[in-house]
Amino acid sequence: MADQCCGFLVLDKPAGLTSHGCVARIRRAYGLRRVGHGGTLDPAVTGVLPIALGPATRLLPYLVGDKAYEGTVQLGVRTGSDDLEGEVLERRPVPPLEPADLEAALALFRGAILQVPPQISAVHLNGERAYVRARRGEQLSLAARPVTITQLELRHWDQATGLLSLAVRCSAGTYIRSLARDLGEALHCGGSLATLRRTEALGFRLEQAVALEALASPPLPPLLDPLVALGHLPRRRLQPSEWAGWRCGRALEAEALHPAEQAVAVLEPDGNLAGLALATTDGRLQPRLVFDAAG
Helix, strand or coil, X not given: CCCCCCEEEEEEECCCCCHHHHHXXXXXXXXCCCEEECXXXXXXXXXXXXXXXXXXXXXXXXXXXXXXXXXXEEECEEEXXXXXXXXXXXXXXXXXXXXXXXXXXXXCCCEEEEECCCCCCCCEECCEEHHHHHHCCCCCCCCCEEEEEEEEEEEEEECXXXXXXXEEEECCCCCHHHHHHHHHHHCCCCEXXXXXXXXXXXXXXXXXXXXXXXXXXXXXXXXXCHHHXXXXXXXXXXXXXXXXXXXXXXXXXXXXXXXCCCEEEEECCCCCEEEEEEECCCCEEEEEEECCCCC
């Protein structure tokens, strides 16, 4: 791509900073306006926050949506925000629980489930974010939404404190705060999220992440090649004779059979990312994103 400042930075977001605040820091550090994040993290949550810079922001809708977390749930406490940051609404004694009891409760939430978002959430309700209305004191009735939890593993249980540690892998749109709340209800004592750290998002992992302090002084962390984020997509490399037509938006002949609407990463003749195409029913690839478009 002609724009050399194009790629991804995986930030290990610290507690106490919003996702938008992280984007603002990166804009200043790299001197770019086109910066976007993939997957908002609450201020108290730490871990993987993928940041797209330059033309890579256009790739965010095509990345893998699944996310992974490690967190702790405080049983015996119910709050207005479903985490310990919120106002305590109720405290209940935690019954004696064996690992088998916890496993039985966790089994209720594995697989495809319906989940009601927290009152304090970014869900739109009649044109407003739910958290705006909730903070005005409104009691909201939010509709349950389908989500999928592919991994829900008990890592540790401490009866004395009522704290249990979990590893979670889930689809986009899953609220771990809601999971903590619902797990507490299933155990008849209430529950709230105590701590949370995201370990994977949009195909990026914690070991690829850099600390916010790395932006404080040069040299700045190098950006990850956009192709790193598109490893889940099939690829089609352009022939030199196809390059000019691609830049003008001309459809390509597919070299393999793809389902209709399948996104395909299109590479320049030298192997760099040229953009994305969508497969059509007649065996062609229709340009969807062209990074070095002509004209």
